Amino acid sequence: MSDSNSTSPTPLIDSGHQKSRILTILKKEFREIFRDRRTVMSVVISPLIITPALFALMGTLISGQTEKIKSKTYSVGIVRSEEAPQLYKAVQAIPNFKFTTIEENKAENWVKDRRGQAVIILPAQADSALVHSSVPIQILQDPGKEESLAASSRLSQAFTLIGQQYVKQRLISSGLPGDYATPFHITEKQISESGGAGTFILSMMLPYILVVSAFSGAIYAAFDQVAGEKERGTLETLLVSPASRSDIVIGKFLAVVGVCLLSSILSITGLIFSFTSKAKSFAWLSQGGLHLSSAAIGVTLLVMIPLAVLFAGLLLAVSTFARNQKEAQTYLAPLFIFVLMPAMASMFIGTDVGKSIALVPVLNASIIIKQALSGSYDPGFISIAFAASAVYAGIALFIATRLFHKESVLIKA
Amino acid sequence: MIEAIQLSKIFKDKKRGEVRAADGVSLSCQPGEIFGLLGPNGAGKTTTLRMLATILEPTSGSATIAGFDVRTQGQQVRQNIGYLSGSTALYERLTAREMVTYFGELYGLESSQIKSRIEEVFTELDMHEFADRRCDKLSTGQKQRVSIARTILHRPAVLFFDEPTNGLDVVTARTIIRFIRRCRNEGRTVVFSTHIMSEVELLCDRIAVIYNGKVAATGTLEELRAQTGKQVFEQVFLKLIGEEDEE
Numbered sequence: 246m247s248d249s250n251s252t253s254p255t256p257l258i259d260s261g262h263q264k265s266r267i268l269t270i271l272k273k274e275f276r277e278i279f280r281d282r283r284t285v286m287s288v289v290i291s292p293l294i295i296t297p298a299l300f301a302l303m304g305t306l307i308s309g310q311t312e313k314i315k316s317k318t319y320s321v322g323i324v325r326s327e328e329a330p331q332l333y334k335a336v337q338a339i340p341n342f343k344f345t346t347i348e349e350n351k352a353e354n355w356v357k358d359r360r361g362q363a364v365i366i367l368p369a370q371a372d373s374a375l376v377h378s379s380v381p382i383q384i385l386q387d388p389g390k391e392e393s394l395a396a397s398s399r400l401s402q403a404f405t406l407i408g409q410q411y412v413k414q415r416l417i418s419s420g421l422p423g424d425y426a427t428p429f430h431i432t433e434k435q436i437s438e439s440g441g442a443g444t445f446i447l448s449m450m451l452p453y454i455l456v457v458s459a460f461s462g463a464i465y466a467a468f469d470q471v472a473g474e475k476e477r478g479t480l481e482t483l484l485v486s487p488a489s490r491s492d493i494v495i496g497k498f499l500a501v502v503g504v505c506l507l508s509s510i511l512s513i514t515g516l517i518f519s520f521t522s523k524a525k526s527f528a529w530l531s532q533g534g535l536h537l538s539s540a541a542i543g544v545t546l547l548v549m550i551p552l553a554v555l556f557a558g559l560l561l562a563v564s565t566f567a568r569n570q571k572e573a574q575t576y577l578a579p580l581f582i583f584v585l586m587p588a589m590a591s592m593f594i595g596t597d598v599g600k601s602i603a604l605v606p607v608l609n610a611s612i613i614i615k616q617a618l619s620g621s622y623d624p625g626f627i628s629i630a631f632a633a634s635a636v637y638a639g640i641a642l643f644i645a646t647r648l649f650h651k652e653s654v655l656i657k658a
Numbered sequence: 659m660i661e662a663i664q665l666s667k668i669f670k671d672k673k674r675g676e677v678r679a680a681d682g683v684s685l686s687c688q689p690g691e692i693f694g695l696l697g698p699n700g701a702g703k704t705t706t707l708r709m710l711a712t713i714l715e716p717t718s719g720s721a722t723i724a725g726f727d728v729r730t731q732g733q734q735v736r737q738n739i740g741y742l743s744g745s746t747a748l749y750e751r752l753t754a755r756e757m758v759t760y761f762g763e764l765y766g767l768e769s770s771q772i773k774s775r776i777e778e779v780f781t782e783l784d785m786h787e788f789a790d791r792r793c794d795k796l797s798t799g800q801k802q803r804v805s806i807a808r809t810i811l812h813r814p815a816v817l818f819f820d821e822p823t824n825g826l827d828v829v830t831a832r833t834i835i836r837f838i839r840r841c842r843n844e845g846r847t848v849v850f851s852t853h854i855m856s857e858v859e860l861l862c863d864r865i866a867v868i869y870n871g872k873v874a875a876t877g878t879l880e881e882l883r884a885q886t887g888k889q890v891f892e893q894v895f896l897k898l899i900g901e902e903d904e905e
Binding site for chain 1: 669670708711712713714715732733736737739741743745746747748749750751752756760761763764765766808
């Protein structure tokens with residue numbers, strides 16, 4: 246210090262043993278983030294409570310609807326049943342249907358007046374015609390009524406089965422084996438290692454949900470940290486402290502990365518809970534079995550790291566560029582498209598894709614998560630995707646840091 | 659303690675082109691002195707203070723604070739200053755204690771130092787009652803005291819006050835005025851910017867009148883009165899900026 250005046254008070258000088266300023270900023274940002282109800286709602290409450298609750302609600306509705314459909318007894322009119330006692334006997338054996346013989350001229354009104362859900366119109370002398378030939382069977386339905394459509398569909402399926410019995414009888418009476426007209430007997434066996442139907446549903450949904458939750462969970466935190474500080478006038482106070490701009494931007498950036506990762510981890514936790522819960526409401530998610538290896542979870546978490554870094558960089562760059570939080574919100578729409586489009590695309594793209602897909606940000610991570618869940622790892626794809634994601638994340642962080650050093654962006658004139 | 663030589667700051671504005679917010683500002687300020695920057699809104703006071711506090715980089719010119727160059731030794735400069743502006747705010751989701759501790763840590767103070775300084779400063783400013791209350795629950799006066807505590811926690815040798823009484827009621831403004839006076843009495847170097855004449859008359863030992871980014875005149879109150887031949891300070895000011903009252 247070159248100042249010669251000795252009368253001025255001595256400031257408390259940096260002890261040199263202080264905590265890293267980046268760590269100080271990170272700690273403070275986390276403290277603030279988790280006192281912000283909006284962030285707590287989107288990062289903690291939503292994935293841990295709201296998502297499982299929605300799955301449970303959907304499960305309850307689906308199982309309720311399935312039970313209702315299963316136990317529902319349809320009332321169906323049948324025309325000319327007395328002319329085909331043999332066929333009528335087979336029809337009466339269809340479960341959950343109650344048949345009433347009616348006149349043909351009353352058939353349409355039977356459905357219109359809601360006396361029954363459908364009407365079967367048999368041809369004249371159907372039994373004798375069925376010995377050697379096909380007979381036309383008409384099912385009257387009301388396409389505007391869901392129950393009528395359901396009854397009609399089940400009747401069609403039932404008639405197909407009854408038809409197969411007729412074919413069998415005809416073959417036997419002709420001296421041929423009953424399965425003469427059935428050259429293939431197909432059986433399907435599900436192997437647990439590749440996951441069951443539950444794993445398939447999870448692999449479809451998880452990449453999308455994870456990407457969206459990581460991104461949306463960090464929005465409030467990122468926008469609050471720079472645009473919010475500019476708006477409230479606290480950023481100037483921070484800039485005049487001994488923390489360098491790099492310290493500030495890195496501290497804030499790490500906080501946003503942390504929120505992204507936490508949001509992802511809690512989303513995975515909420516989903517795994519939903520998919521593995523033995524509760525009846527969640528049964529629909531794991532129908533057909535669910536197999537989640539620790540390697541799959543590990544890869545999923547690992548792939549979220551460069552993605553979180555990319556999102557944090559992008560969001561922080563927008564937050565730094567915007568004059569206030571409201572302006573930052575207006576830049577969200579194109580950003581959401583950038584994130585949501587590839588995440589949604591991953592739902593329709595299989596796991597067996599070309600290496601060039603590994604270069605597409607967000608989509609590459611989504612495909613890796615899908616691959617991990619289906620138990621098929623492609624080290625080449627993973628390596629390229631990690632390298633590409635790291636480069637994109639680096640670019641995003643570089644832009645955010647550059648903006649943070651730009652006076653015209655940071656300081657209100 | 660503060661030496662500024664020909665400090666200039668040019669902003670590029672899409673509509674107005676180049677804007678010279680500060681144009682060759684030179685000033686010197688010593689310990690135990692309150693140096694006033696007086697000028698209307700948009701005169702360049704805030705820009706000058708921001709350059710001295712290293713928030714903005716000067717386009718040209720130089721300045722040293724406590725012997726440190728504002729261009730090349732930004733961190734050392736910031737270590738030695740306290741900055742309080744009328745527009746700065748607090749972290750609303752932190753308590754008063756957390757807020758001040760945060761800045762103590764940023765200034766590199768040890769935990770024990772921070773604790774003892776908080777005890778001292780909170781007692782001095784009568785803040786214990788609301789020390790653990792969140793800043794968004796504090797009254798304007800209490801918030802201002804938290805800002806003061808944040809500004810002086812590290813015992814800075816140089817203090818900048820940028821229109822600190824802006825929007826404050828008379829009682830809270832008086833607290834700030836008393837605090838600034840005490841800083842001078844403790845031997846600190848104080849730069850105080852305002853557009854309120856009465857505050858200048860009340861506080862400042864020397865004054866620089868700033869207008870259109872330039873220093874129109876520098877001196878003590880008496881020197882400026884003598885220079886203009888006016889007694890009422892408002893008239894002194896108007897004459898110095900070339901807007902002399904015709905009455």
